[in-house]
Amino acid sequence: MKFQRPHALTDIQFHYCPGCSHGIVHRLVAEAIDELGVEGNTTGVASVGCSVFAYNYFNCDMVQSPHGRAQAVATGIKRARPGNVVFTYQGDGDLAAIGTAETVHAATRGENITVIFINNAIYGMTGGQMAPTTLPGQVTQTTPYGRNVKEAGHPIRVCEMLSTLSGVALAERVSVDSVKNVKAAKKAIKKAFEYQVEGKGYTIIEVLSSCPTNWGLSMQDSLVWIRENMMSYYPLGVYRDIGAEEGKE
Amino acid sequence: MPEKVLMKGNEALAEAAIMAGCRHFFGYPITPQTELAAHMSKRMPKVGGVYLQAESEVAAVNMVLGASAAGVRAMTSSSSPGISLKSEGLSYLAGSDLPALIVNVQRAGPGLGGIQPSQADYWQATRASGHGDFKMLVFAPSTVQEMIDLVADAFSLGDEYRMPAMILSDGLLGQMMEPVVMDDTKRTEVPERPWAVSGHGNKREHNIVNSLYIDPPNLEAILKERYEKYERIKEKEQRCEEYRTDDAEIVLVAYGASARISRSAVDAARKEGIKAGLIRPITLWPYPEKAISSRMATAKAFLCVEMSTGQMVDDVRLIVNGKRPVSFYGRTGGMIPTPAEVLNEIKKMNGGI
Numbered sequence: 001m002k003f004q005r006p007h008a009l010t011d012i013q014f015h016y017c018p019g020c021s022h023g024i025v026h027r028l029v030a031e032a033i034d035e036l037g038v039e040g041n042t043t044g045v046a047s048v049g050c051s052v053f054a055y056n057y058f059n060c061d062m063v064q065s066p067h068g069r070a071q072a073v074a075t076g077i078k079r080a081r082p083g084n085v086v087f088t089y090q091g092d093g094d095l096a097a098i099g100t101a102e103t104v105h106a107a108t109r110g111e112n113i114t115v116i117f118i119n120n121a122i123y124g125m126t127g128g129q130m131a132p133t134t135l136p137g138q139v140t141q142t143t144p145y146g147r148n149v150k151e152a153g154h155p156i157r158v159c160e161m162l163s164t165l166s167g168v169a170l171a172e173r174v175s176v177d178s179v180k181n182v183k184a185a186k187k188a189i190k191k192a193f194e195y196q197v198e199g200k201g202y203t204i205i206e207v208l209s210s211c212p213t214n215w216g217l218s219m220q221d222s223l224v225w226i227r228e229n230m231m232s233y234y235p236l237g238v239y240r241d242i243g244a245e246e247g248k249e
Numbered sequence: 250m251p252e253k254v255l256m257k258g259n260e261a262l263a264e265a266a267i268m269a270g271c272r273h274f275f276g277y278p279i280t281p282q283t284e285l286a287a288h289m290s291k292r293m294p295k296v297g298g299v300y301l302q303a304e305s306e307v308a309a310v311n312m313v314l315g316a317s318a319a320g321v322r323a324m325t326s327s328s329s330p331g332i333s334l335k336s337e338g339l340s341y342l343a344g345s346d347l348p349a350l351i352v353n354v355q356r357a358g359p360g361l362g363g364i365q366p367s368q369a370d371y372w373q374a375t376r377a378s379g380h381g382d383f384k385m386l387v388f389a390p391s392t393v394q395e396m397i398d399l400v401a402d403a404f405s406l407g408d409e410y411r412m413p414a415m416i417l418s419d420g421l422l423g424q425m426m427e428p429v430v431m432d433d434t435k436r437t438e439v440p441e442r443p444w445a446v447s448g449h450g451n452k453r454e455h456n457i458v459n460s461l462y463i464d465p466p467n468l469e470a471i472l473k474e475r476y477e478k479y480e481r482i483k484e485k486e487q488r489c490e491e492y493r494t495d496d497a498e499i500v501l502v503a504y505g506a507s508a509r510i511s512r513s514a515v516d517a518a519r520k521e522g523i524k525a526g527l528i529r530p531i532t533l534w535p536y537p538e539k540a541i542s543s544r545m546a547t548a549k550a551f552l553c554v555e556m557s558t559g560q561m562v563d564d565v566r567l568i569v570n571g572k573r574p575v576s577f578y579g580r581t582g583g584m585i586p587t588p589a590e591v592l593n594e595i596k597k598m599n600g601g602i
Contacts, residue, residue: 010455041448043319055457061446063318064459066341069311072303076315076323077446079299080273084319084448102311105304 006030008039008059019219021209024176032190042085045070049091050124068099071106074113087114093123096132096156110167110201114192120209128214132156163239169201171239175208177223258393259284259423265400272298273323275312279331280364281420282354306331310338317347318458320445326352340379344460348407352416354423357583365583366420371560374417375534386414387533389504393427421506489537490529497526503554504530511554514591541568555579
């Protein structure tokens with residue numbers, strides 16, 4: 001078997017740091033698009049953050065959205081082209097801080113879009129500030145003494161929060177820290193796109209991701225950090241899956 | 250010829266947008282644009298269109314951005330405080346070369362201000378609609394009929410020049426009723442949008458709609474190109490109405506609701522033997538510089554009348570450039586000038602020239 005670049009990825013070299021999870025997740029999204037054969041009618045929405053240049057990397061039509069507004073932009077695209085597959089690719093600052101309203105309301109409307117949510121517990125692009133998902137005690141540029149939850153508040157668990165909303169068809173948290181987890185992440189991302197094609201409603205896949213540069217860790221230690229620190233606060237798993245619920249009935 | 254019907258300004262504008270082929274409306278409730286969104290919510294489902302009440306003004310304008318990027322005619326409407334929230338989206342629309350219609354049914358500001366009519370968003374519409382170097386097409390109706398007629402122009406010129414267009418109305422025009430003709434022969438077709446992100450269908454390279462240019466020389470070149478387009482628009486698209494200006498010595502300049510009042514004041518002044526006239530800008534950007542410049546042949550003085558503390562008067566002063574006196578009369582905060590007040594100003598000026 002030959003290991004090839006998915007067609008849905010362009011031939012442009014990623015600008016991401018060594019050990020960053022974006023490359024893996026981009027590939028998984030592209031593989032899902034390839035396998036479903038939907039590249040020709042897919043529109044992706046890049047957000048603001050390290051993945052801002054995603055519009056250069058995906059071979060489908062792409063829009064670059066204002067910070068936090070990716071799901072509002074995606075809503076506009078989907079309402080204009082209901083037959084198209086529409087996805088957003090957003091980080092934690094974009095989705096869970098400045099874009100919280102857009103996220104919650106796209107989800108509760110059951111907007112038939114797929115959201116790929118990169119949770120690496122930090123703002124990467126701007127140089128490592130506290131994110132809405134930064135863990136208690138975690139040191140960042142703007143929490144130099146560690147995140148003090150009494151002052152800075154608590155991290156947001158996005159999948160748990162959104163799973164209470166009736167418009168959500170699939171909310172699943174995955175990780176790309178190991179081969180086994182990458183395979184599970186691929187399955188979840190593909191399922192989300194399949195649900196959208198089937199018109200089931202809003203789908204979100206949260207991916208626990210590494211940021212060695214801003215965490216100040218080696219590539220290997222970053223993967224350990226995900227397992228030892230992130231997974232206890234953000235347990236992997238399916239938080240809502242209307243397909244499985246339908247199956248039970 | 251279609252029959253005349255009695256319509257409210259906000260509803261007439263909404264219906265005109267549907268007539269112009271707009272099938273995507275994204276809004277958020279605010280007074281005094283209420284009837285516009287309400288009309289859309291009633292009509293869009295009947296014509297196979299989309300009415301979506303967003304979670305905020307910010308979300309609404311970004312839904313417009315998405316829909317426009319996907320290649321359809323899209324619009325939103327709001328009133329002054331809501332337009333402030335949309336300014337982010339306006340900047341991105343302009344930076345991404347996307348057409349869209351934004352309606353501002355102005356009320357008084359700053360802050361929550363008041364809910365009565367105002368023209369205090371002139372600077373915002375023509376100068377500072379958002380961050381960065383950019384312009385919007387800005388149209389200023391002064392009758393309910395114009396609330397209809399300018400919609401098709403705003404859509405088609407926005408398409409032609411690939412830029413956002415604003416209709417700058419106010420609570421007075423939005424809420425008033427007048428007999429109008431809905432003439433759908435003026436309807437323009439939505440042009441092909443080869444740049445749209447509607448899916449490449451495996452037939453072309455992927456399209457990208459984007460406002461990010463990280464390389465300064467590249468961004469400067471793109472901005473300069475956009476400003477060359479703006480210069481072409483300034484040359485071609487200036488619009489105004491002139492009333493009794495042929496021999497006018499005192500030339501009033503007023504747009505929208507205050508132009509209606511100024512027109513009455515001009516008639517009253519003429520009855521008293523004062524040679525007054527009115528230039529009514531219909532496009533606020535591009536501003537009708539040519540008309541004002543050429544009127545200097547007869548004008549001894551200009552009087553700008555606005556429902557603000559004086560905003561458009563800046564543009565008149567820039568054009569007149571000290572060659573004639575330029576006075577200002579305005580009421581603000583939701584107060585509306587009366588023809589008698591404006592006549593009084595004309596008389597004061599007549600004594601001085």
